[in-house]
Amino acid sequence: MNKEELQMLGFEIVAYAGDARSSLMKLLKEVRSGNFDNVEAQLKDADENLSLAHNAQTKMLAEEASGKSMDLSVIFVHGQDHLMTTLLLRELVQDFIELYKKTK
Numbered sequence: 372m373n374k375e376e377l378q379m380l381g382f383e384i385v386a387y388a389g390d391a392r393s394s395l396m397k398l399l400k401e402v403r404s405g406n407f408d409n410v411e412a413q414l415k416d417a418d419e420n421l422s423l424a425h426n427a428q429t430k431m432l433a434e435e436a437s438g439k440s441m442d443l444s445v446i447f448v449h450g451q452d453h454l455m456t457t458l459l460l461r462e463l464v465q466d467f468i469e470l471y472k473k474t475k
Contacts, residue, residue: 372430372431372434372439372441373442374442374444377431377441377442377443377444377446377447378444378446378447380427380428380430380431380447381444381446381447381448381449381450381451382446382450383423383424383450384424384427384428384447384450384451384453384454385449385450385453387420387421387423387424388420388421388424388450388453388454388456388457389453389457391418391420391421391424391457391461392417392453392456392457392460394413394417394420395413395417395457395460395464398410398413398414398417398464398468399467401413402467402468402471402472403467405471405475407468407472407475410468414465417461418461421454421457421458421461424450424453424454424457425454427450428450428451428454431447
């Protein structure tokens with residue numbers, strides 16, 4: 372995988388993780404105001420985007436695991452950062468949903 376392909380994977384991860392983050396933040400705002408109507412649909416949307424980001428990440432990991440040399444790009448690292456922080460956000464939002472349900 373060349374540097375341009377790795378950069379494109381980085382952009383792909385950023386885009387999917389960013390969409391998931393947006394869904395999660397919107398969901399958090401809604402549950403904070405007491406609206407629990409679309410929780411499952413919004414979590415599903417975020418999870419689908421996280422899955423797509425993870426699939427893009429796995430492409431690179433599989434290439435490297437097969438012994439191919441990788442020219443690491445800052446964009447790919449940036450994508451990894453977005454993915455990991457969004458995965459953490461997903462877990463935290465799930466906990467916040469449960470907490471807000473108990474207080475409403």
